[in-house]
Amino acid sequence: MAKVTIDGIEIEVEDGTTILQAARKIGGSVVPPAMCYYGPLKGSGGKCRVCLVKVTQGSAKDTRPMPKLVASCITQVQDGMVVENTTNEEVLNARKGIVEMLLINHPLDCPICDQAGECSLQDLSYEHGVSATRYEEERRSFNKVDLGPYIQLHMTRCILCYRCVYTADQITPERVHGVLGRGDAAEIGTYIENVIDNDFSGNVIDVCPVGALTDKTWRFKNRVWFTKPMDAHRDCPTCSGKVTLWARGEEVLRVTARKDQYNEVEEFICNTCRFDKKEMNDWTIEGPRHIDRQSVISANHYELPVINVPIVPNLPTSTKKNLPQH
Amino acid sequence: MGLKILTEHINVPGIETLEVYRKHGGYKSVEKALKTMSPEEVVEEVKTSGLRGRGGAGFPTGMKWSFLAKPEGVPRYLVCNADESEPGTFKDRWFMEKNPHALIEGMITSSYALGANTSYIYIRGELLFVLRILEKAIAEAYAAGLLGKNILGSGYDLDLHVAPGGGAYICGEETALLESLEGKRGNPRNKPPFPAVKGLFQSPTVVNNVETISSVPWIVNNTGAEYAKIGIGRSTGTKLISASGNINKPGVYEIELGVPVEEFIYSDEYCGGIWKGKQLKAVVPGGSSVPILPAELILKTAAGEQRLMSYESLSDGGFVSGSMLGSGAFIVFDEDQCIVRNTWNYARFYHHESCGQCSPCREGTGWMEKVLHRIEYGHGHQQDIDLLVSVAKQIEGNTICPLGDAAAWPVAAAIRHFRHEFEWHINHPKEATAPGAVYRGQLDAVTA
Secondary structure (H helix, E strand, C coil): CEEEEECCEEEEECCCCEHHHHHHHHCHHHCCCCCCCCCCCCCCCCCCCCCEEEEEECCCCCCCCCCCCEECCCCECCCCEEEECCCCHHHHHHHHHHHHHHCCCCCCCHHHCCCCCCCHHHHHHHHHCCCCCCCCCCCCCCCCEECCCCEEECHHHCCCCCHHHHHHHHHCCCCCEEEECCHHHCEEEEHHHCCCCCCCCCHHHHHCCCCCEEECCCCCCCCHHHCEEEEEECCCCCCCCEEEEEEECCEEEEEEECECCCCCECCCCCHHHHHHCCCHHHCEEEEECCCCCCCHHHCCCCCCCCCCCCCCCCCCHHHHHHCCCC | CCCCCCCCCCCCCCCCCHHHHHHCCCCHHHHHHHHHCCHHHHHHHHHHHCCECCCCCCCEHHHHHHCCCCCCCCCCEEEEEECCCCCCCCHHHHHHHHCHHHHHHHHHHHHHHHCCCEEEEEECCCCHHHHHHHHHHHHHHHHCCCCECCHHHCCCCEEEEEEECCCCHHHHCHHHHHHHHCCCCCCCCCCCCCCCCCCHHHCCEEEEEHHHHHHHHHHHHHCHHHHHHCEECCEECEEEEEEEECECCCEEEEEECCCEHHHHHHCCCCCCCEHHHCCEEEEEECECCCCCEEHHHHHECCCCCECECCHHHHCCCHHHHCCCCCCCEEEEEECCCCHHHHHHHHHHHHHHHCCCCCHHHHHHHHHHHHHHHHHHCCCCCCHHHHHHHHHHHHHCCCCCCCHHHHHHHHHHHHHHHHHHHHHHHHHCHHHHCCCCCCCCCCCCCCCC
C-alpha cells in the first residue's frame, strides 16, 4: 500500500495505482481530466497530456520533486508521494495551453455536433480553456467518411486520442482501422477503404471523447438533453445486454453502453443491442439512469413532480369578454 | 594532431574489409573480452572510462548498462541506434560507410558485456548503401567465426542483424525505434518502464548510438582508465563532430573533448575558418535540436572563459548563455545567414517529423512553423514573437518524448539571442523579404 497526497488530501492506495486512479478514489476537483486515458482499454493514456500534474515530492524515500510535469494517467504512485493538481499554477497553465492546442483543429461546431452535451473536450474547454484562441492560420479539414452502415467518421473533429484504435485492437476480432500519416496530418482511417463491420465495432463510438465517430442511427435525431436515459437489459447471446436507452416519449432513439461518472463504459455491448433493438418491447426497463447534476444531460430531467399552477391572465375586461368561455 | 581513437585507420585503403581491418588490430577487443574478461569486467571498464552516450543525450554508458535488468530465462538485447537523421548530423553514416567492422567489433564486445545473444543495428531505411556495406561486413564476420555460435571458441553465441527503418526522424528516439524494430508504427512509448527493464519484445534492452558502441573496443583494449585520461572533466574520450555550414572545411572530425571552440572553428586541422573570410554570426553546436548561440557566446562562456568542445562547457549557464554538445553536429552560420529563415527551416523539419501521438507536439510544432513562415515572408505581427515563445513553452517538457523539446528549443533560443532580427522582419517586411536580404544589426543596412 502507498500513501499519496493529492492537493492536500491524503489517501492510501494499492501499489501500482496511477496518480489518476488515486485521485478518482478521492473524487471531486482533485481528479485530473482525461481525454485519451480509458480505464477498460489496456495501454491507453499518456497521449493527450491534459492530465499533467506536478509531483512536488517523489516519495517518502526520495523527497525531490519530479523535474517535469507528469501524465497522471500513466505515472504510478509511490509511498509518500505529494501531487499538486488544481493547486499548482504550472499545471493549470500547461493544461490551458494544451486545451488551446487541442482546439486548434477541432471545430467549435457544438450546436450541430451529436456529441454536444456528452463531449469531454467541451467540458475540458469550459473548465480550463480561454475564451479566445491565438491561432489564426488555416485549419485542418477532412471530408466525412462512412465506416460501414452504422458509423460515420468526422475526422475534422478527431483529437487523435487513439481510444478507438485500442478498442478495435482489443475487443474486436478483426482490426481494420488505425492511425495513418504523421504529425498534425495524421488521421484515423481504414485500410484500403475498409468498413468496420464486426459485431463490437459500435463501441468505437462510445469511447470517442469528441464527436469524431458518430452513430448513424442516432445522428441528428435529437439533442441528448431532450432524451430520457433509462437503464435496461435484454437476454443477449453476444454481450451482457446491459445498456442505457435514450428515449423520447416511447421512441428509443439511441442505445449505448452504460458509462460511469468518468464517461468510461462499464461493459462493452454488441452491435445488435446497439443498433438493431430500438423498440421498447425489446428491453426490460430497470429505471431511470442517474445522471450527474452537473451534466447538461440532466437538463429537463425533473425529479420532482411538476405542479400545475392555474394561470389567471390579468387582461382588460373588454378583452376577457371576447375570450372563449369554458 | 589530436589523438584518434575511432578514425585512426579510417583512410587506410580496404579498411572496410575484414582482412585489412584485422591487419590494423581489428577484433582484438573481442578476443580479449571473450577469452580473458567476464561480462561484468567489461561493464566495469566502460564505467571507469566515463564514456557518455554519443547520440545526443550524453548519459553515462556504463551506468546505462548497469541498469539492465537480468531476469532468469528472459533474453536481453543490444540495439545499435544508427537512425541518424537530424539536420546537420552525419557522423554515424560516414563512420559506418568507411569502417563497418569497427561497429561490428563494438557490437560483439558490448553484447558480450550485456549478456545479449541477439543484437540489432537499426539503420535509417534511406541508407541502403550503408546497409549493404554492413551486411557484407557481417557476412565476413560470420565466416571468420566472429559471429554466430561459439565465437572464437569462447562458448559465447551472438547473432547480429541489420534492420532498416521506415525513414522517420522519430524512429531515432529509443522507444520509437524499438516499436519500429518490432514491426509497428514508430511511436514513442511512455516511460517507465524504461527499455532497460522492458525494451525490445518486452525484454531488457540497451539502445546505444553507433559512435558509443564503436568506442568500446578501444576501452577494452586499452582499459577504461586510459580512456578517462583523454578529454576534460566528465567529458572523457574523443568525439566525432560533423561540421557543416559556412566553414572552409566541412566534414567529420574526431576531436579530443575539451578542444577550444575557437580552435575547432578556425584551425586548419578542423573547420579551417569561416568561408570566404566572413564574420561568424552564430553556431548550433550539437545538431538542429539544440539551442543556437551567437558568436559572442559560442567562443566565450557566460563567465568570459574560453568555451570548450565538451558537454559541460557548451551547456554552461543553461540555455540562457549555453547550449548542448548533443550529437556533435556543429552548424556554423556566417554574417550572410538569416536566423529567421533558418529557424523556420528547422521548425518545418520538426513539424514534418512529429509522430502526432501527443497533443502539444502534434499541434504546437505546426503552429510554430506557420507563424515563423508568416514572419519570414513579411506577414508577421509584433505579438507573434511572444506567441512563439509562449507556444514553445507550452510544448517544452509536456510531451511524451524529447521531440517536443527538440522542436521548441531552437525557436526559443533563436528569439532569445536574435529577437532584434525577428523584429526587423516584422517591422520592415519589404526589406526583409528582398532576395538575399539579411539583418546586419542596423535597420537601414540591408544587403540585397
